[in-house]
Structure formats: C-alpha cells, structure tokens
Amino acid sequence: MMDLVVEELLGRAHALGADPRNTNYAGGNVSAKGEAVDPVTGGDVELMWVKGSGGDLGTLTEAGLAVLRLDRLRALAGVYPGVEREDEMVGAFDFCRHGLGGAAPSIDTAMHGLVDAAHIDHLHPDAGIAIAAAADGPALTRAIFGNRVVWVPWRRPGFQLGLDIAAVRRDNPEVIGVILGGHGITAWGDTSAECENHSLEIIQTASTYLTQHGRPEPFGPTLFDPLPDAARRERAAALFPLVRGLASTDASMVGHYTDSSEVLDFLSRAEHPRLAALGTSCPDHFLRTKVSPLVLDLPPDAPLDDAIARLRELHASYRDDYAAYYHRYATPDSPAMRGADPAIVLIPGVGMFSFGRDKQTARVAGEFYLNAVNVMRGAESVSSYAPIEESEKFRIEYWDLEEAKLRRIPPPRPLATRIAFVTGGGSGIGAATARRLSAEGACVVIADRDLAAAEKLAAELGESAVAVPVDVTSEDQIRTAVSTAVLAFGGIDLVVNNAGLSLSSSLLDTTAADWDLQHRVMPRGSFLVSRETARVMITQAMGGDIVYISSKNAVFAGPSNLAYGAAKADQAHQVRLLAAELGEHSIRVNGVNPDGVVRGSGIFAAGWGANRAAVYGVPEERLGEYYAQRTLLKKEVLPEHVAQAVYLLTQLTHTTGLHIPVDAGIAAAFLR
Structure with a gap:
C-alpha cells in the first residue's frame, strides 16, 4: 500500500x-x-x-x-x-x-x-x-x-x-x-x-x-506604448549592467530580463505605480521578490542619461526605504538585515529585471513577480488589490524558520554570480574553460564562429550557459554578442580572449594575407572584445577579470612561426597595457601562456598540427608526445590545464598584469 x-x-x-x-x-x-x-x-x-x-x-x-x-x-x-x-x-x-x-x-x-x-x-x-x-x-x-x-x-x-x-x-x-x-x-x-x-x-x-465578471482595463488607461522590439532590447542592454550593479551593492547577483506582453502592459498602465508600491501578497512571492520592486518613474522615450541618473537616485531611496522598513519591525532577536537592494526592477516600455544568487533564482524571481501582476489584475478586476499588512510581510521575511531554510542552502561555489564570456568557446581550450568555469558556478556565454558547437556545449551545461555566434574580426558581431550576453545574465564579469588560429610559415613564405588574418583574429579581435566587454564592466562598477590565452610563442622565438608569434606577442603586451589602464575600475587583466595544446584543438585539427609536425620531423599523431618530451616536466599540456590556470587567475584577487606559463616547463619561454 x-x-x-x-x-x-x-x-x-x-x-x-x-x-x-x-x-x-x-x-x-x-x-x-x-x-x-x-x-x-x-x-x-x-x-x-x-x-x-x-x-x-x-x-x-x-x-x-x-x-x-x-x-x-x-x-x-x-x-x-x-x-x-x-x-x-x-x-x-x-x-x-x-x-x-x-x-x-x-x-x-x-x-x-x-x-x-x-x-x-x-x-x-x-x-x-x-x-x-x-x-x-x-x-x-x-x-x-x-x-x-x-x-x-x-x-x-x-x-x-x-x-x-x-x-x-x-x-x-x-x-x-x-x-x-x-x-x-x-x-x-x-x-x-x-x-x-x-x-x-x-x-x-x-x-x-x-x-x-472582471472589468476591462483593471490597471487603468494606457499612458504610453512599449518601445518597439529592437529599440526595447537595445535600451534593456544599455541599462541592464547598471541595474545589475545597483542590485549587487550588498551582494553580487545574476540577472534575468523579461519583456513579456503581460509585464509590458502592466508597466504601460496608469495604475502600475500605485499597485507596485503595495507590493506582493503571497508569502511565496515576496520572499523571492522582496516586499516591493524598484520602479523607474520616467517614460520609455526619456533620454538614456536621464534614465541612468534617475535609476541611481531611486536605488539610493529604495535602500533607505528598505532599511527603514527593517528597523520599523525588527526586534532584538530578529535576523540581521539581509540586504537593501531590490530583487525586481521595473522599467516602463522596456520590461522587468529580476535578480538572484544564480540564473535559476533570478528567473524564478521574475516568474513570481509575473504571478503577482496576474494576482493584481484579477483582484483589481473584481474588487481592489489589498495585500497583507507590511508588518506581516516582515514577520514572514525575517522569520526564524525562513532563516533556518536559508541556512540549509548549500554554500555558493567560488564563481557563483560571475558571468563569463569565452571566445572560441566551442572547442579545445575554450570549451574546457567554459566547462571549468561553469563547474565553479559561473554563468557562461560561449562565443564561437561555429554556432552548432557552441550550442551543443551550452545544452550540456544547462540554464546557466548560452551560445552566441561571433566572428571576432567583426565589430558588429562582437557588439551583438556582448548585448546578447548582457540580456541573458545582466552583464559580464570575466572575459576569456581565446579565439585564435595559426598559419605556420617561414618569413619568405608568409603572405600579407596570412599576416593580416592572424592579426585580425588575435590582437585585433581580442582588443575589440576587451573594449566592448570593458564598457559593460565599467558600467556595472563590480570589477572583473580579462584573461588572454596567449602562448609561449609570445616570448619564445620558434622557427617558421613569424605571423603567429608576433600576433601572440601583441596580445601579451595588451595584457600589460590594459592592466595599467583598467586597474582603477578594479578590472584585473592577466594572461596564460600555454605550450602547444594538441588534443581537442581546433587550430591543430585545421592543419597547424600537420605543419608543426613537418617542421619538427615527427608524425602528426605523435606531436603531443614530442611537445611533452621537450619540457622539463615531460608532460603534455591539455585544454583542462589551461582552463585550470584561467580559473586560478580569477581567485588571485590582488594580481594583474601577470602571465602564467602552462607549458610543463620550457626554459626558453621563462618570463624575464
């Protein structure tokens, strides 16, 4: 039975x-x-x-x-x-x-x-x-x-x-x-x-x-229409990093963006300020959404700078109001205030931004507020919306039993709430890095020319990963990819400049086209990615990391490798230049210098492996073994070893401008 x-x-x-x-x-x-x-x-x-x-x-x-x-x-x-x-x-x-x-x-x-x-x-x-x-x-x-x-x-x-x-x-x-x-x-x-x-x-x-029996238009007449689709998403991408930074004042958060018709309709109506101020009612709602949202009180077509300035003002007021709410009802044995930042930010004409300790929590917070909107609509259509008293909300929110439930939540992983943008993330070093960062709790944006490979990996990693197509030689594609990343998670905290290729030739056989291609992809591409993602990090004001996957060839002069080595040396010096420039924003810039990573490498599979094998006079299938034997440790470098170095750099909170060799020990590539 x-x-x-x-x-x-x-x-x-x-x-x-x-x-x-x-x-x-x-x-x-x-x-x-x-x-x-x-x-x-x-x-x-x-x-x-x-x-x-x-x-x-x-x-x-x-x-x-x-x-x-x-x-x-x-x-x-x-x-x-x-x-x-x-x-x-x-x-x-x-x-x-x-x-x-x-x-x-x-x-x-x-x-x-x-x-x-x-x-x-x-x-x-x-x-x-x-x-x-x-x-x-x-x-x-x-x-x-x-x-x-x-x-x-x-x-x-x-x-x-x-x-x-x-x-x-x-x-x-x-x-x-x-x-x-x-x-x-x-x-x-x-x-x-x-x-x-x-x-x-x-x-x-x-x-x-x-x-x-419900009356039509329970939220009142329409004050303004939502922005058109393209303009709405452009405005959302411009505001989201700022809003995420504000919502992360007390604790770092991941974001989720919702522009459903129900949310946009609610925010277009005359009664939305009054109803939003009343807060949610069901305990399951406000435990995830806080007692009330932050609502921007400007029309959708307000200048962007005005919206940014007003959001900063409203956030400061929200924190003061939340602290006052806490102190109104807290008793000597109440749990400490958990944070005064909003979990829900509503922007008329644009949509809803919700926040949580991970992607699922952020998404669910938005879903709960949409539930609250539906509740308000129903109540207002046949009566008037009358949530429970504020004092009762506090009794729920700061209940010892809720505090005990929070204590049962497992401790966050090291990169929880961090949002990583990995170029060339669909294979090789990039894929290994995406997997490692995800395993450590990060949300991961897998950016790759091969969208199918990126999508396959994103599906493997789950809700906290998205795939975006990007050719790093295209400024427009990079801007679009960064915007997609922002709309997916709220911003960017960690950039891994990994996209690359190599065409191995002697000086006399290196064509201008070969030189230009490698320099467009690596130094120019990483410059463009760093520039666009740094804009986001500076707007967030949450610091961040930029990591360049350079190469031991940035410091080691090997044969028949002019264009690739010069491109990697350019990237290596970008690390130093950007570390010096971005330090004032708490953005750390470091590099990883691997030796040849043969297994799983898109570069080696595309002909570079056969070329290097010919240069060194070994069978291509034994190239990894050859590389290992020339090292001090006699070990082959795998994608996972490079990914480990990237992760460790995120944990070195006081380190910037550093290059970490991951080459199993090549004396000629020692940093001087």
Whole structure:
C-alpha cells in the first residue's frame, strides 16, 4: 500500500506542478496518508507523506518527501503552547518522523497532518490568490463558491493555521477546500484523484469568475506604448549592467530580463505605480521578490542619461526605504538585515529585471513577480488589490524558520554570480574553460564562429550557459554578442580572449594575407572584445577579470612561426597595457601562456598540427608526445590545464598584469 500511496502522491504533484496556473515554482505542497508496517513492532502504523521544505511539485521525487507518524503528529495538539509560541512546534516535527532520511518537514506540515482528510493540496494559483488578496475576499468567496469553499482569514503559516483549517473541515463536511486570505488555497479529498479534482475545481471556478465578471482595463488607461522590439532590447542592454550593479551593492547577483506582453502592459498602465508600491501578497512571492520592486518613474522615450541618473537616485531611496522598513519591525532577536537592494526592477516600455544568487533564482524571481501582476489584475478586476499588512510581510521575511531554510542552502561555489564570456568557446581550450568555469558556478556565454558547437556545449551545461555566434574580426558581431550576453545574465564579469588560429610559415613564405588574418583574429579581435566587454564592466562598477590565452610563442622565438608569434606577442603586451589602464575600475587583466595544446584543438585539427609536425620531423599523431618530451616536466599540456590556470587567475584577487606559463616547463619561454 505504501508504494501505491507514494506513487499516486508524486503523480498528483507532477500534474499540478506542471501547470503554472496551478502553482509557482517550489510553491505549495501536497500530502497523502496511508498505512505501513512499523519495523519495530511489526504492526501497522498510520503515516503521512508530505512535500518537504524547499521542494518543487513539478519535479518532486520520493527523496523530497517528509514521512511522519500521524499519531505522534496529532498528539502535538495536546502540548501546543499557543499561537505566540507556535514556532516551537516545527522542531517537534522531527520527533514525529518515521524512518531514516527524507526531506525536512516544512512549516505547512501541521496543516496536512491536523486536517482530517486522506489527501491534501496546498497551492498558490494566480486566480486563487487574486480572490485571497481582494479587499472583499470573504464576500467574493461566498459569491463564487457558495458553500463548497470557505474563507479563512490571513494567518501566518504554522500550527495554528493547521488547527483553523482542521476546524473548517470538521464543522463543514460538505466543503472541499478553503481560500486562505492573502495566501492561496487548500483542498482535500478521500482519494488522490478526488483531491486533485477539487484543487482544479477551485482554480478553474475562480478563473472563470474573474474572466466573466472582471472589468476591462483593471490597471487603468494606457499612458504610453512599449518601445518597439529592437529599440526595447537595445535600451534593456544599455541599462541592464547598471541595474545589475545597483542590485549587487550588498551582494553580487545574476540577472534575468523579461519583456513579456503581460509585464509590458502592466508597466504601460496608469495604475502600475500605485499597485507596485503595495507590493506582493503571497508569502511565496515576496520572499523571492522582496516586499516591493524598484520602479523607474520616467517614460520609455526619456533620454538614456536621464534614465541612468534617475535609476541611481531611486536605488539610493529604495535602500533607505528598505532599511527603514527593517528597523520599523525588527526586534532584538530578529535576523540581521539581509540586504537593501531590490530583487525586481521595473522599467516602463522596456520590461522587468529580476535578480538572484544564480540564473535559476533570478528567473524564478521574475516568474513570481509575473504571478503577482496576474494576482493584481484579477483582484483589481473584481474588487481592489489589498495585500497583507507590511508588518506581516516582515514577520514572514525575517522569520526564524525562513532563516533556518536559508541556512540549509548549500554554500555558493567560488564563481557563483560571475558571468563569463569565452571566445572560441566551442572547442579545445575554450570549451574546457567554459566547462571549468561553469563547474565553479559561473554563468557562461560561449562565443564561437561555429554556432552548432557552441550550442551543443551550452545544452550540456544547462540554464546557466548560452551560445552566441561571433566572428571576432567583426565589430558588429562582437557588439551583438556582448548585448546578447548582457540580456541573458545582466552583464559580464570575466572575459576569456581565446579565439585564435595559426598559419605556420617561414618569413619568405608568409603572405600579407596570412599576416593580416592572424592579426585580425588575435590582437585585433581580442582588443575589440576587451573594449566592448570593458564598457559593460565599467558600467556595472563590480570589477572583473580579462584573461588572454596567449602562448609561449609570445616570448619564445620558434622557427617558421613569424605571423603567429608576433600576433601572440601583441596580445601579451595588451595584457600589460590594459592592466595599467583598467586597474582603477578594479578590472584585473592577466594572461596564460600555454605550450602547444594538441588534443581537442581546433587550430591543430585545421592543419597547424600537420605543419608543426613537418617542421619538427615527427608524425602528426605523435606531436603531443614530442611537445611533452621537450619540457622539463615531460608532460603534455591539455585544454583542462589551461582552463585550470584561467580559473586560478580569477581567485588571485590582488594580481594583474601577470602571465602564467602552462607549458610543463620550457626554459626558453621563462618570463624575464
């Protein structure tokens, strides 16, 4: 029976969690009760399986369930010390757990255990929260649902809310669920299918009512239209690094940009300043979006310099207001203020910029604010939007239990929140570097002429990687690639100038075309990439790193290698020149000088390997071995070794203008 209960529960969770109209990412929870064998007594014991703290319904697994004994959980009602001390009950949940492992029980565990129903769903659908956050929510609940659904006034999630809902279920056997004021919905059923159907009935009934009875234009008349597509994205790319830098004043953040029609429509309407100032309502929303966003109060066609100046002013005011909010409600035992920067920045005509500790968190914050916009639209269409009191928001945001949840988040990886731009990133050294930086927590922009190779690697690395096509000899393509990177993550913190090629010839056989091509790709290309990305870094005011993949040939004079060696020497000196110029912006510029990297190299595969093998009189397939034997360490240099050096340079916080040899020891290439 136990396996069937868990299987049905997970199936219901996945079905509900797959549709954003039902609940948001990592929001809500589901439970099921059933019997299992007690391994100590051998007798039957009644258990409850419930989604644990921090899990997501759409991707829930059995490991994400908390399993508790119902007899012990329900016995807690007899020792409940009252609402003023209800947080103490969360620690007691651990003494009700059954067996080893499983997820940590969430704050909603009491609701699922105390309500006398075999299956329970607690969800945050936009339509349901619109009723829950409406000024006359109780009357709307009666008008929409009759006696099938009951209104429960706002109460912070916890043991008392579980008792309140249990009393509704006990006293109203015909009721299928409740609207939780300012929060969401809860539904139940005797079977998993009945519970799911009741949840969907509440959501769909509320949605239908809003559609049929909602007034047109609940956000008021249109004040201005969004900027046209191209102009909108150009303005977004120009503002995003600045906004990200402001939002990272207390802690570095990754950004996400949204210009959906719902967001643009909201920001074009007369009521958006009033509604945005009211903040979000559902606890799941404002925990990720902060209590309110920063809203630019200029029209879309305002001069860019005016928008930049005003954003700086508004950010300073936002920080002052947030600090005042914290000090209004903080008590001596409140957690320390976590940061006064906005998580959501709204720019009329342009869109929404959301921020988080990684790409997923930033994207999800934006999705939650879009949920909040939908809630406002629904509430304003049939009533007026009336979120919970600010003091209650503070009680949630700085709740000891939320603080405990934050402490369970794994520590960030070394490059978390860093955004890397890697040229020639689709193969060889570039691909190895992209993989290493991603493994260390960075978001990675894989820039390569071979878009298919870049896209394949980006798909491998996941949401925190994007592929962009770029020929580094083209200023326009570089600008477009940098703009794409900015729109993907909010800015750029780390540049790896890796794109290159080599045509090996003696002086007399080197053509002007060969010389020009190599100098266009390497010194000129890296100059152009550095120039465009430095603009972004300076605007962000967050510092940064630029790393040149140069070569031991920058300092070692080898045969038949004039154009390549001269191009690499140019790049090597760019490191010194840019280190001297960009230091005032806390931008470090360093280089890596590898020996010939044969395996996985696009350069060697394109003919350079065969040419060098001929110069040295060895078979091409043994070229890597030949290179290894001429080194002091007798080791071949691989792409991963170069990637390691790039990563280490990002950790040398007080180092700039340095070249690191990665050549296994070539005395003639020692730096002097």
